[in-house]
Amino acid sequence: MKKLLKCGVLFTGKEVIKNGAVVIDGETIVDVGTLDQITVPEDCEVLDLQDQFVMAGLIDAHTHFTVSAQNPGYVAGQKDPNEKKVLRAARNMRIDLKTGVTTIRCLGEQDFLDVIMKEAIESGMIPGPRALISGYGLKPSFGHGVMAAPFDGCDEVVKAVRTNIQAGADQIKLFVTGNEEDFSTFKFGAGRAIEKYDMHSMFTPEEIQAAIDIAHGAGRKVAAHCYGGLGARLLIEAGLDTLEHGIYLEQEEIDMMVEAGTWLTLTMNAYFNDERLANRGTPDQVKGFVKYRSDIQKNLQNAVSSGVKFMVGTDGQHGALISELELIVDLLGVSNELALKAATCNAAEACGVADKIGTIEAGKLADIISVQGNPLNDISDMHKVNVILKGGCRVDTLSDL
Ligand SMILES: [Zn+2]
Numbered sequence: 360m361k362k363l364l365k366c367g368v369l370f371t372g373k374e375v376i377k378n379g380a381v382v383i384d385g386e387t388i389v390d391v392g393t394l395d396q397i398t399v400p401e402d403c404e405v406l407d408l409q410d411q412f413v414m415a416g417l418i419d420a421h422t423h424f425t426v427s428a429q430n431p432g433y434v435a436g437q438k439d440p441n442e443k444k445v446l447r448a449a450r451n452m453r454i455d456l457k458t459g460v461t462t463i464r465c466l467g468e469q470d471f472l473d474v475i476m477k478e479a480i481e482s483g484m485i486p487g488p489r490a491l492i493s494g495y496g497l498k499p500s501f502g503h504g505v506m507a508a509p510f511d512g513c514d515e516v517v518k519a520v521r522t523n524i525q526a527g528a529d530q531i532k533l534f535v536t537g538n539e540e541d542f543s544t545f546k547f548g549a550g551r552a553i554e555k556y557d558m559h560s561m562f563t564p565e566e567i568q569a570a571i572d573i574a575h576g577a578g579r580k581v582a583a584h585c586y587g588g589l590g591a592r593l594l595i596e597a598g599l600d601t602l603e604h605g606i607y608l609e610q611e612e613i614d615m616m617v618e619a620g621t622w623l624t625l626t627m628n629a630y631f632n633d634e635r636l637a638n639r640g641t642p643d644q645v646k647g648f649v650k651y652r653s654d655i656q657k658n659l660q661n662a663v664s665s666g667v668k669f670m671v672g673t674d675g676q677h678g679a680l681i682s683e684l685e686l687i688v689d690l691l692g693v694s695n696e697l698a699l700k701a702a703t704c705n706a707a708e709a710c711g712v713a714d715k716i717g718t719i720e721a722g723k724l725a726d727i728i729s730v731q732g733n734p735l736n737d738i739s740d741m742h743k744v745n746v747i748l749k750g751g752c753r754v755d756t757l758s759d760l
Contacts, residue, residue: 361389366381372414380393385751388721418670427447428674432640453757459728461754474494486754497532528579535584561590562590567597588609594621600711602622608662626673627686670709670710684702
């Protein structure tokens with residue numbers, strides 16, 4: 360049966376429509392406009408949201424199925440057996456969905472657990488958002504990235520990218536700055552905190568270029584964990600699509616990103632949320648982030664105000680995407696409207712799925728949420744998500760865990 364949504368304020372991603380209406384047929388949006396403009400189908404289910412703000416479902420553009428950064432000791436939890444990680448992941452997906460996240464981009468998992476999770480969601484075995492997956496992240500030997508495996512030299516890198524794509528990867532994830540585990544032995548060493556002015560590249564320019572060329576040749580985008588510096592410059596020059604975190608980006612790299620159109624994924628909770636930092640269970644590294652907090656804020660403010668295109672990600676802190684939006688508004692001076700776009704249409708464009716999701720337009724999938732209040736005026740209203748549709752089906756009715 361068709362559905363008619365009667366909306367108070369409808370934010371399509373392109374315009375704001377007062378007394379808007381959306382008609383859904385199956386999983387697809389078929390008509391959008393004011394209630395007067397649209398053709399009301401005969402015999403349809405009506406959802407009366409006239410006291411609410413209606414917008415596209417949210418996209419967490421950087422997360423991991425099996426990481427639960429909302430829980431204490433989550434870094435150590437990555438050494439859990441896969442069976443336990445998958446169970447945790449199922450819970451995480453339910454949490455995300457219930458906060459209005461209808462799509463996630465998972466940037467790396469071990470043992471193709473992301474392939475299993477995506478299949479489980481798509482087949483209806485468990486509830487969860489749509490997922491764009493990466494397979495294994497690629498790192499060089501001794502590089503940073505629990506969600507990655509080591510590959511050295513162009514041949515290994517090329518084979519790893521192809522293997523991921525064969526397994527079902529929607530995009531490829533590289534880890535380019537940082538070394539293994541607690542960063543204790545490299546320039547990132549905890550004793551030196553996280554040295555802003557000492558950014559490096561763990562991959563060679565050739566390895567980076569090889570990975571990006573193979574991925575792009577197969578129509579896949581590339582995301583890279585990178586704090587800034589040499590790694591950023593090599594990645595941007597090589598045609599990177601999305602740079603993740605970017606906390607030590609300097610003006611030269613920011614200008615390069617604007618020029619090249621490289622997207623930045625802001626992951627604010629990872630640096631500015633005290634509870635999450637405590638949850639890491641790695642006090643030395645946390646001290647580093649806290650020590651450089653004002654630098655990180657200044658660099659990211661600079662990136663955003665210089666015109667770098669951006670979206671948001673929780674980096675495995677499930678249920679916290681709204682807090683990402685609050686942080687970019689409060690700490691980076693992003694407008695409420697741009698914050699909403701960062702979690703919807705702009706993320707969809709960055710992830711290469713703007714033809715299917717991210718706005719409320721005829722022909723797109725009916726991933727739609729309603730919110731009490733008006734987040735264009737007060738971003739914290741996003742905590743009051745009410746109705747959640749994924750592909751036209753209500754998922755807000757799932758019980759809480
Ligand atoms: Zn991550």
